Amino acid sequence: MPVPRLTEATTAACLFFIFLVPLAAAGLALMNVGLGRSRSAGHMMMASLSALAVAGLAYFVCGFAWQGVIGGPAHVLNLSGKSWNWIAAEPFFFRKLFSDGSAASLVALFQIFCVGLAALIPLGSGADRWRLRASCLSTGLLAAWTYPLFAHWVWGGGWLAQLGVHYGIGRGFLDVGGAGTIQVMGGLSALAVAWILGPRRGKYSADGMAPAIPGHNSVLVLFGCMLALVGWIGLNSAGAILFTGGETSGAALIGINTMLAASAAALTAAFITKVRFGKPDASLTANGWVGGLVASSASCAFVSPAEAVVIGSVAGTIIIFSVEWFELRMEVDDPGGAISVHGVAGIWGLLALGVFGQFQRPVLNVAGDSLPSAVNGIAAGQWLAQLIGVATLLGFVLPLTYCVNRLLNRFYPFRVSVEGERQGMDLHELGAGAYPEFITHTDEFLPR
């Protein structure tokens, strides 16, 4: 089966959308910086830039070879008469990619940004204590192995995408803009990293209290949210064209749904925090906004605007309680809220597609086969396909990520020394603070 081709107009639109995606990465990086301590701000931005660089290079070396594209060469297992496409077999180093005029080069361009986005997410949970080189090594493994493998199953015509064709389970596992492939993948990596690193010093006291360590710059956090919106519209629109065979005319609905889900989630989060704490909380509202974007990613092309509002509202509600639950009950110190925002909201988004998804047009997601549109728009068993995808993330991706990172931690410890944490990551690892002019020189106040 050949790799699908796009018309020139669709290619141009797709390129435009793909070039918006780095703004999502910039938004997430700013949020991670703002939600961390001021003495680690420069380090966080440096780690974000390094993660993007390492992820892009690792994906170039072998990631794309194992992820592949719909209709590309792959290794297939035969189980009870059905083929299970489990890993791609493209050549390493992007060879034979740009000469065939197919959508493969667009997929490669899109994915090199997406893998960077996934790599940024764990940085939020490891803020203020994750060493720079360790985060780069972890990112390399994510981009070279874990991400491509799952992305192949979902976006490369792998077995999860084939569930509809081979077993009659809905349209197969669908994930338009990467709620599972990018966000939950990143969120579960964030959980593994937070478990391995342990909490920041002073976060949990012996009497059971967990004092809040507020982020140092809410302006960066909120500006990051706005950048993320633009990036997410590109992410969802490009994903819909490349992985579900969507038309460029559908981008308007995708943009509307993305904006509505984020808006509903942010307002819900602001309302809940206002009711509970007396005033709306800026960082939790920002988390709600991004959670709405994350939840919209799976289903943005297959739901109505009203349903997008419902999906966003639920995401905003879940995130508030999830952040609290992880921090206070499970004693997981996640300064950026990455586990709740990307992991939990992403899982909700994937399941919401099974609940609300309407398939009025054929869906292209398996090796060039176009599944017919469903009767009355409802695909029987779509909820099951989505549940199988979520089960794969929790049952396969989480243990794999945890074990790989734990092994890495044995050879190269993730956590900075006690002195480094006290001093701040900026001074300890980079040798200079992000805000040198903020340092108060006590000798200036001594009487002369």
Next chain:
Amino acid sequence: MKVVGFLLLPAGWFLVLAAIVLFAAPPLRDAFVLTGVAVEALGLILAFRSHLIPREEKG
């Protein structure tokens, strides 16, 4: 507890895979998949509990 939790996660996933391969009829297949997810949930609970910080290490 940590090891058991992390073993239950893939065990639940294998149940899900087995359900897809072995059962074609929706009710039985769906029930088996849900059972696999329940096993994963159990594994997740154990994994979380095993990462709770001991009292002496707090502070």
